[in-house]
Amino acid sequence: MTGEAIVAAYVFILAIFVGFEVVSKVPSTLHTPLMSGANAIHGIVIVGAMLVASAIPGPIGVVLGFLAVVLGTANVVGGFVVTDRMLAMFKQRPARKRE
Amino acid sequence: MTVETLIPVAYLIAAITFILGLKGLSSPTTAVQGNRIAATGMLIAVIATFFAADVRGGVPLILAGVAVGGIAGFVGARMVKMTAMPQMVALFNGAGGGAAALVSILEYARHLGAGSLELGATVATLLGLIIGAVSFSGSAIAFGKLQGIITPKAFKYAGQQFVTGGIAAAVVLLSVFLIAASIPGGTPPVDSAITPMLLIAAIALLALVFGVALVMPIGGADMPVVISLLNAYTGLAVAMAGFTLNNQLLIVAGTLVGASGTILTRLMSKAMNRSLGNVLFGAFGAATTAGAGAATAGDDGRSIRSIGPEDAAILLSYAQNVIVVPGYGLAVAQAQHSVRELADLLESKGISVKYAIHPVAGRMPGHMNVLLAEANVPYDKLFDMDQINPEFQRADVALVIGANDVTNPAARSNPGSPIYGMPILDVDKAQNIIVIKRSMKPGFAGIDNDLYLDPKTAMLFGDAKDAVGKVVQELKKAA
Numbered sequence: 001m002t003g004e005a006i007v008a009a010y011v012f013i014l015a016i017f018v019g020f021e022v023v024s025k026v027p028s029t030l031h032t033p034l035m036s037g038a039n040a041i042h043g044i045v046i047v048g049a050m051l052v053a054s055a056i057p058g059p060i061g062v063v064l065g066f067l068a069v070v071l072g073t074a075n076v077v078g079g080f081v082v083t084d085r086m087l088a089m090f091k092q093r094p095a096r097k098r099e
Numbered sequence: 100m101t102v103e104t105l106i107p108v109a110y111l112i113a114a115i116t117f118i119l120g121l122k123g124l125s126s127p128t129t130a131v132q133g134n135r136i137a138a139t140g141m142l143i144a145v146i147a148t149f150f151a152a153d154v155r156g157g158v159p160l161i162l163a164g165v166a167v168g169g170i171a172g173f174v175g176a177r178m179v180k181m182t183a184m185p186q187m188v189a190l191f192n193g194a195g196g197g198a199a200a201l202v203s204i205l206e207y208a209r210h211l212g213a214g215s216l217e218l219g220a221t222v223a224t225l226l227g228l229i230i231g232a233v234s235f236s237g238s239a240i241a242f243g244k245l246q247g248i249i250t251p252k253a254f255k256y257a258g259q260q261f262v263t264g265g266i267a268a269a270v271v272l273l274s275v276f277l278i279a280a281s282i283p284g285g286t287p288p289v290d291s292a293i294t295p296m297l298l299i300a301a302i303a304l305l306a307l308v309f310g311v312a313l314v315m316p317i318g319g320a321d322m323p324v325v326i327s328l329l330n331a332y333t334g335l336a337v338a339m340a341g342f343t344l345n346n347q348l349l350i351v352a353g354t355l356v357g358a359s360g361t362i363l364t365r366l367m368s369k370a371m372n373r374s375l376g377n378v379l380f381g382a383f384g385a386a387t388t389a390g391a392g393a394a395t396a397g398d399d400g401r402s403i404r405s406i407g408p409e410d411a412a413i414l415l416s417y418a419q420n421v422i423v424v425p426g427y428g429l430a431v432a433q434a435q436h437s438v439r440e441l442a443d444l445l446e447s448k449g450i451s452v453k454y455a456i457h458p459v460a461g462r463m464p465g466h467m468n469v470l471l472a473e474a475n476v477p478y479d480k481l482f483d484m485d486q487i488n489p490e491f492q493r494a495d496v497a498l499v500i501g502a503n504d505v506t507n508p509a510a511r512s513n514p515g516s517p518i519y520g521m522p523i524l525d526v527d528k529a530q531n532i533i534v535i536k537r538s539m540k541p542g543f544a545g546i547d548n549d550l551y552l553d554p555k556t557a558m559l560f561g562d563a564k565d566a567v568g569k570v571v572q573e574l575k576k577a578a
Contacts (some may be wrong), residue, residue, distance in 0.1 A: 029468045041356050042199075044117075045349065066164045096214040
């Protein structure tokens, strides 16, 4: 294994533990928004799509690269906006109580 | 120092925001903030990437893609009704999976062209491609089932396991071919640059078919768990694409989602008292024997009692404690505002109104909370299953609005029922039960509900919003 691959493996393993740890106690009310938020975060694939969008010359490469960027962006934008809309409905509560 | 050396720093900041974002999303008070922090990190990462050397030539193409995807995502997310949120999450998740699969293919092709292919990168590419493609087609099916384009019933046929298993075996076999080709010094079964791409295309196609075969046999009631699982899959696919690209940010973010998504999936299946294996391979909607058993129970002389809105209004106005049990029917009919009006009216008469929220009522955990919050139902009126269950025996009326499987006593009493063991709301313990329902059609699990045959139960047939509205009118007339 190259040095780079070992570093990547370390990052992978540590991220697994962080991921397990971060969401271990979630009230069931937040399951859906949390899933939706996590959904938006894996939209980071947009960065990968940008990096390879013009990696392959020729029409097939362009079409696939374009598609990857479109799908990645839809994932990011749609994911965060949907999550925000869900959470906006929860947010009213404390505001109402203060009335 | 050039701008490019700052890109890894931007990525590091983004990775931190994702961790903080997920942490924030796990608690009600910090959830909104958490989502925005993660979104900010995403923006930083995307802007930084525009300065990367690999990107510069393709900026117009990327901008065009961002415009199309961004508008589609934004409009889709803004226009969708709150009831359709679950399938929207499925759709965006599928988009991410598809993107991860495409990124894997493109990076593989680039390595292949440059002659820089290594074993590790090949394995990571294959995993990213396969998992991403499964998530893409699986999410599409989940979307179709929730949207009603495809039958929400479990789709089963004889020899299903063998077909699904055969597809999986074919994917593995072709992958082994491709890996063998990339071992240095080994005898590659393929030698031209074109053939590996054909293999990749075949694997992608088979993985797509596998995703369809995986989700089709799962009934609509289990879709939330499936979407959560596919969400974790996409995370993993993105992490694998990160390995191929040697991009730490993709590895961190993808793995975070993969790990937290797995935990979340387990929490969700636990809320339904089912193991994940049971959801994926068990037969929820297909248990015809138990369904037949419940149907014969209806033939032993018990019958269904149907009432009109005026009877329901009288029953409610003489009650002291009312528990509302909302379900998917409420969401479909957009009845949350009418329900709020009804509750206000009852409360003005000094009647206590509480809401019983089953963890999987609706199509997603938290679905009912979101809808009722939209109608400004106070948060402290909503009760979890464990809190409210002991109160049903003191309730004069349990008003079931469009909920079905989560109230089915068969889950407690009939070991033959496919939902046996699932925790339910003890609606049948209430003094009187009013069920508002469109028809006698079974719920999403596809099984009959004994509750409707209970002598204490009165059925008020109609659309949830309509029926509640009529009850409100009757109550106002009486006042």
